[in-house]
Amino acid sequence: MLSGCNRSGGQGITLAVGGAPNEITVWEQLAESWTIRSGVEVNIMRQPTDTDLRRQGLIIPLKSQQRDPDLFLMDVAWVAQFAASGWLEPLDRYAAPGTIDTTAFFTNILEQVDRREGRLIAMPVYLDCGLLYYRRDLLEKYGYTSAPETWYELVAMAVKVQALERAERPQFYGFVWQGAQYEGLVCNFLEFAGSAGGGLAFENGQVRADTPANLMAARFMHGLIYDSKVSPPNTFTEMREEEVRAVFQQGDALFERNWPYAWSLHQREGSPVKDKVGVALLPHFPGGHSVATLGGWHIGVSVYSNCKEEAAGLLAHIVSDSVQVTFAERLGWNPARRDLYDRRELQEKLPHLDVLRAGFAAAVARPNLPYYTQLSEPIQRYLNGALSGELTPDAALEKIENEMQQVVERYGRE
Amino acid sequence: MLQAIRDTHRYSPGELRTALRFLAPLGLLIGIFVLLPVLGTLAGSLYLDTTFLERRFAWFDNYCGLLTDHTFLQSAWFTLTFAAVSVPLELALGLALALLMNSQVRPLGLLRACVLIPWAIPGAISARTWELIYNYNYGLANALLGGLGIVGEPVNWLGTGAGAFAALVLTDVWRTTPFVAIILLTGLQAIPVELYQQAQVDQAGALGRLRRITLPLLRPIIIVALLFRTIDAVRVFDIIYILTRGGPGGSTTSLSLYAYRNFLGGDFGYGSAASALLFVVALGLSLVYIKMARKLKIKMR
Numbered sequence: 001m002l003s004g005c006n007r008s009g010g011q012g013i014t015l016a017v018g019g020a021p022n023e024i025t026v027w028e029q030l031a032e033s034w035t036i037r038s039g040v041e042v043n044i045m046r047q048p049t050d051t052d053l054r055r056q057g058l059i060i061p062l063k064s065q066q067r068d069p070d071l072f073l074m075d076v077a078w079v080a081q082f083a084a085s086g087w088l089e090p091l092d093r094y095a096a097p098g099t100i101d102t103t104a105f106f107t108n109i110l111e112q113v114d115r116r117e118g119r120l121i122a123m124p125v126y127l128d129c130g131l132l133y134y135r136r137d138l139l140e141k142y143g144y145t146s147a148p149e150t151w152y153e154l155v156a157m158a159v160k161v162q163a164l165e166r167a168e169r170p171q172f173y174g175f176v177w178q179g180a181q182y183e184g185l186v187c188n189f190l191e192f193a194g195s196a197g198g199g200l201a202f203e204n205g206q207v208r209a210d211t212p213a214n215l216m217a218a219r220f221m222h223g224l225i226y227d228s229k230v231s232p233p234n235t236f237t238e239m240r241e242e243e244v245r246a247v248f249q250q251g252d253a254l255f256e257r258n259w260p261y262a263w264s265l266h267q268r269e270g271s272p273v274k275d276k277v278g279v280a281l282l283p284h285f286p287g288g289h290s291v292a293t294l295g296g297w298h299i300g301v302s303v304y305s306n307c308k309e310e311a312a313g314l315l316a317h318i319v320s321d322s323v324q325v326t327f328a329e330r331l332g333w334n335p336a337r338r339d340l341y342d343r344r345e346l347q348e349k350l351p352h353l354d355v356l357r358a359g360f361a362a363a364v365a366r367p368n369l370p371y372y373t374q375l376s377e378p379i380q381r382y383l384n385g386a387l388s389g390e391l392t393p394d395a396a397l398e399k400i401e402n403e404m405q406q407v408v409e410r411y412g413r414e
Numbered sequence: 415m416l417q418a419i420r421d422t423h424r425y426s427p428g429e430l431r432t433a434l435r436f437l438a439p440l441g442l443l444i445g446i447f448v449l450l451p452v453l454g455t456l457a458g459s460l461y462l463d464t465t466f467l468e469r470r471f472a473w474f475d476n477y478c479g480l481l482t483d484h485t486f487l488q489s490a491w492f493t494l495t496f497a498a499v500s501v502p503l504e505l506a507l508g509l510a511l512a513l514l515m516n517s518q519v520r521p522l523g524l525l526r527a528c529v530l531i532p533w534a535i536p537g538a539i540s541a542r543t544w545e546l547i548y549n550y551n552y553g554l555a556n557a558l559l560g561g562l563g564i565v566g567e568p569v570n571w572l573g574t575g576a577g578a579f580a581a582l583v584l585t586d587v588w589r590t591t592p593f594v595a596i597i598l599l600t601g602l603q604a605i606p607v608e609l610y611q612q613a614q615v616d617q618a619g620a621l622g623r624l625r626r627i628t629l630p631l632l633r634p635i636i637i638v639a640l641l642f643r644t645i646d647a648v649r650v651f652d653i654i655y656i657l658t659r660g661g662p663g664g665s666t667t668s669l670s671l672y673a674y675r676n677f678l679g680g681d682f683g684y685g686s687a688a689s690a691l692l693f694v695v696a697l698g699l700s701l702v703y704i705k706m707a708r709k710l711k712i713k714m715r
Contacts, residue, residue, distance in 0.1 A: 055678060063465060063682070081680050084466035171551065181661030234550035236662055237572040247551070370466035373679030381485070385663025388573060403484070410479070411467065411681075 012041025013307045013314065016072035018054045019047075026330055034317055040310045045069050051183075062087045062302065070305035071315055073297045077183065077366055077373075079113050079122055082300065084370030088121040089301040094312035100319060104337045112365040114298060121300060123319045124336035126327060128295030129359040130191050130282055131352075133248060133256040133266070137276040138165070147280035151195070151220060154255060154283050158230035161254045169252060174230030176244045177257035179221070181384035184240055186366065186376050187293040188257060189383055192217035194291030194364050195284035200375075200404075202367065207408055209379075210401040216285065218393035222386055236387035249273055257282065259295055260356060264332040279352040281359055294363035296336070334360075371411040378403035452693065459690045463683035476687035486688060489667040494695075496579070496668065497647035500586045504643055505636065507587065508594025513628075515595065516602040533592035541656035544585045548572055548657070575665035578658050582666060585653050590646070594639045601635030602628070633710055641703040645696045669695075 012035075017027045024046060031042035045068070047054045058072055062085070074082055082088055091100065102110060105124065114122045132154075134147050142161050148154035158174025165172040178184035193199050198213025224231040232239075232247075241258060245265060248256035251272045256262070266277045281290040299318060301311045317323060324340055327333040329349055334356055340346055341357045350356075366372060378400050386396035425433070462472040480486045511529055519525060532540060547554045548571040556568040572578045605628065613623050651670040654660065660667035669692040676685030 052678060059465070059678070059680065081466055085680060087465075181659055181664065232550070233570045233573060237570055237578075237658075238550060371464075371679065371681075373675070374681070377485070377675065377679075381660070381664035381667075384661050385665075388575075388662035390575060390663050390665070411464065 012043055013070040013305070013310050014043045014045050014068040015314065016045040016047055016058060016069035018073070019049055023331055026327070030318070030323065030326075034314055038310075038313060038317075040307075040314065042314060045072075051075050058082075062304070065304045067302075067304055067306050069302060070307050070311040071299060071301045073125060073299050074122065076113055076124075076128075076294060076296050076298060077376075079298050079300075080116075080368045080372060081370045083116045083121045087300075087303055089303045089305065089308050089312075090119040090121055091123065091301065091312060091315070092120050094309075094316065099313075099316045104321075104339045105319075106336065106338050106360050108361065109294065109336070109363065109365070112294070112368055122298040123300075123315060125297050125299050125318060126324075126333035127336050127356075127360055127363075128259045128261070128334065129292035129356070129363045130187060130257055130295075131260060131292065131355065131359060132280045132282045133258060133262060134278045134280065135251075135254050135273065135276055136278040138254055139278075147278060148255075148283050150286055151192070151283045152286070155224070155228050155230060158254055159228055162230055165254075171252050173232045173247070173253050174228075175224060175255040175257075176231060176239065176247050176253045177224075177235065178241060178244055179225075179231070179235035179239050179384070179387050180237060180243075181380050182240060183376060183380070185383060186379050187295065189217065189221070189379065190293045190364060190366065191257070191282055191291050192221055194293075195282065195288045197285075197288050199364065200367055202369075202408070205408060205412060207401055207404040209404055210397040215394060215397055218383065218386060218397055220285075221383075222393050225387060226389070236384055260334055261332065263350075263352065279355050281355060281362075290359075290362065292359040292363050294360070294365045296334075371407060374407045374411065375404050378407070455686045455689050455693070458682060459687035461683045463681075463686070465680035465682070472683070476683050477691070479684065480687055480691065485664060485667065486672060488664065489669050489672040490691070490695075492579075492666060493648050493650070493669045493692075496582065496586075496650060497644055499579075500583045500590075501640065501643045501647050503583070503587050504591050504594050505640065507591045508598055508639065509632075509636075511591065511595035512598035512602055513624075515599050529592050529595055531592075532589045533596070535589070537589065537652040538656060540589045541585060541653040544581070544588075544653070545657055548581055572658055573662060575662060578662060578666045582650075582653060582657060585657065586647070586650065589653075590643065594643060597639045597642070598632065598635060601632045605631050634707060637703050637707045637710070641700055644699050644703070648692065648696050648699070 015027070015031065017024065024044070028044055031044055034040065035042055047057050054073075055075070055078055058069070058074070061068065062082070079088075094100065100120075100123065102120065106127070109124055109127065110120075114120060114124065132147060138161055139145075139147070139157070142157075142164070144157060148157055154175060162172055162174040178188050190199060193214045196213040196216045198211050198217055201208040201211075225233065225235050241262075244256055244258055245262045247253050248258075248262075249266055249271055263277070263279060265271065266273050268274065282292060284290045299315055301308055301315060305311050319336065321337065321340070324335040324337050325343070325346065328335050328340065328346055332350065334350070334353075335341070335346075338357070338360075341353050347353050367375060369375065382391070382396040382399045382403075385391045386393045391399075459476055460471060460473060461469055462475060463469050515522065515526055515529065535543075546552070550556065550568055550570050550573075553568075553571070555571060556565070559565045560568060570577075571581050609627050609631075610623060613627060618626065649670050650668050651674070654666055654668050654671055658666045660671055669688060673685045673688040673692065676682075676688060
């Protein structure tokens with residue numbers, strides 16, 4: 001082995017992770033135990049919580065071809081950019097049977113995200129998808145027996161419950177979701193659109209975004225704020241994940257669209273909605289089916305690393321059965337391995353694993369293109385403009401398609 | 415007065431050598447940390463330079479792209495109007511505060527401390543504070559105005575382009591007026607008291623003294639304050655990143671935020687071109703101010 005990577009050599013390998021303090025603690029313990037087990041020193045490079053800042057903190061060293069970090073976590077939305085930039089070391093030669101068993105994972109996700117031109121360039125660490133949270137106690141109180149199947153059922157329930165609950169809680173809203181101008185809005189839109197049979201399509205260099213199904217979704221989102229008024233007026237200014245979670249957790253909403261992380265916080269000691277929350281797949285439009293946008297974080301080895309062998313060893317460990325169970329138990333992270341969803345001890349800890357498995361199997365990845373960030377930009381901007389009432393949903397979609405087309409023409413000719 | 419800015423003195427070669435020796439370290443630092451990055455950005459802006467496509471020289475393609483890019487033009491317009499509205503407000507309020515601090519108001523120490531607090535708070539933190547003020551559900555603004563019965567329904571302050579613009583201007587004015595006030599205060603304190611005494615003998619009123627003595631003598635320092643504030647205003651980033659992230663509907667995207675998003679998306683060439691245009695705008699405005707200052711200097715001789 002070439003120097004430097006083993007404990008005796010000195011500097012070891014560097015793993016870039018981010019997130020909340022409790023997540024960092026788990027990573028640090030993982031690094032320590034791996035050092036004891038393998039003799040490879042692991043340095044934790046601590047990144048901020050904010051996704052944009054985490055990406056910025058990786059682009060800079062990678063663009064300048066630095067050796068550190070040797071391996072790092074990536075949001076699913078930027079794996080394609082990193083892969084096309086040639087920053088990710090292909091893992092195939094490290095993925096011998098027994099090290100990384102790719103068959104244990106959700107194949108649709110590996111194919112959509114982690115394989116590029118037939119080569120494995122990353123592995124999922126944990127998965128996210130959009131879910132519907134609902135107040136079981138309130139549905140029961142008003143005589144509903146189950147969560148809504150279609151968006152129209154959701155609106156009908158929300159209108160009724162909101163009107164009656166407001167007698168006691170003037171700030172009560174039927175449905176909260178992410179409508180602020182940021183990436184989360186695109187995730188929400190893709191779920192509404194997908195469940196109407198729409199989405200973003202690319203055919204022979206032509207973008208198809210201004211379609212009847214997408215228009216139906218955009219008008220529906222607008223209507224939630226202005227027609228049925230079951231979503232609050234600040235949906236398009238302040239509603240990001242945490243704001244949405246806070247409103248629901250305070251008991252001020254009947255339905256919430258959020259990622260799986262919200263579950264353990266809703267269930268936390270002292271939470272006003274503890275033991276009153278149910279989780280379901282998101283509703284769909286009549287004739288459509290439920291769609292969840294795929295989120296989550298993936299891990300890859302830097303092509304500039306001088307310790308690729310050791311980095312890949314740690315990567316294999318991170319996606320191994322035992323570590324995935326640790327993540328699920330201690331952080332509530334949903335395993336990327338499909339086989340874990342049958343484990344009894346995990347099902348007790350994460351009671352909606354069945355819903356999640358169905359969600360992940362039907363999850364839709366955002367367009368897996370290296371210039372996805374640029375494509376997302378007009379969607380965020382014009383859709384948010386439509387939600388703010390400054391332009392119509394129809395005009396917004398027309399502009400979105402035009403600008404996405406410009407982006408494709410700018411970057412799409414490889 | 416103001417003799418300090420007269421440069422009639424001629425330096426001997428020995429003096430010049432000494433001066434150069436003192437200036438060299440600073441010049442080196444500016445060269446490495448200011449000039450090189452600027453030149454690097456300018457050079458980079460001539461390349462098609464994304465992390466995910468082949469890098470190639472592209473002349474002015476990036477600039478042509480920007481000038482037909484609706485979002486870029488919108489963010490340029492936003493940035494300029496933001497500076498044009500916030501800087502004069504900061505100047506007017508800063509002047510008022512400086513006059514107050516320069517007067518005999520008691521307790522002076524407390525007043526100065528209060529004025530300085532917003533300036534001492536890091537920008538990102540004051541933006542977070544204002545976020546809590548503007549918040550629709552839990553914000554102080556809605557609580558106060560609702561409590562006083564001024565507004566019935568809570569107001570979504572950041573919900574319209576105009577509202578978000580005004581909110582950003584207010585935040586910027588709040589946090590940078592102290593800076594203007596302190597700069598102007600140093601200018602006020604340099605004005606000889608005799609002039610005011612003389613004016614009182616001539617029975618000039620307060621307004622007359624302000625117009626005839628204070629403002630003309632303060633003009634060079636006003637230009638310095640304007641220079642700093644304008645350059646800062648066209649580079650505005652932190653309060654926007656925190657308060658609106660460019661929304662609603664992209665109406666509050668500043669040039670810095672626009673360039674940042676391009677870097678984040680891996681397009682360094684396009685982002686560099688946007689930064690270069692931002693630099694040109696800032697440089698152009700600075701030159702205007704410097705020219706104004708120079709004219710003033712000649713007039714005062």
